[in-house]
Amino acid sequence: MAAGVAAVAVAGSLWFSNDAGFIPCHLCWLQREVMYPLAFLLVAVAIVRRWWLTLAAAVLPLIGAGISARHVWVEAHPDDESAACRVGVPCSVKWIDEFGYITIPVLAGTAFVLVALLLVASGLVQRRQGAPR
Template sequence: MNRGLLLLAFAWVVALVATLGSLYYSEVRLFLPCELCWYQRIFMYPQAVLLGLALWRQDLAVWPYSLALSLVGAGFSTLHLLEQRFPDLFTLACKPPVPCNVEYIPQFPIPLQALMAFILIALSMGLLAREARQRG
């Protein structure tokens, strides 16, 4: 397996674990997702399918789409972390019934987990883009 496919496989595994972890939190642990959680899901869930399909087809040209989704998702994760840390600064970000400043896992906040996944995928896609330019 070449380096590009390894990067793609790594990014897919990260997206798949993040997606399944998110579903575990909401469906098994019964953590209610807030509005910002939903936005992060919007930018992560499709990547589990997109990157999996690209890996299956060995399509390394997927990187711009995944990179864009990851960067926007990382922005929402960052906003969510700031909302949890400084709830008075972002009064419009979340509304009841589930406020965004609730921390279900204070030791390792869920938005931090999402941010780490988005960063890992974005870095993988950046390296994949470099691979594509060198081959190009």
């Protein structure tokens, strides 16, 4: 299930840039650099099914969630934008703003947190059921 969430996030990011024409900013690229390999890693985790690998893989979405949180902060406080975010497309640009709070980094952050929760839950269930080490 976590791999499915990551795959939808990857597809969504590609749709936003390729079909909707949104140009990714610096923080968007960092989030993609975490999410894209995460989708492939999660397929491997699902195949190998080792509880320790499942729990270890949960670290990557936590890093991505941290980047997403920073991006949400920059959107809300554009004066705190770093120099890297001012090159090209500013990170403070809100390409979408639904219901006053749903932006692209909120969507990415939600996906990262959901993947992390699913991985932790799956790893704990595998460990309790005596999955191979």
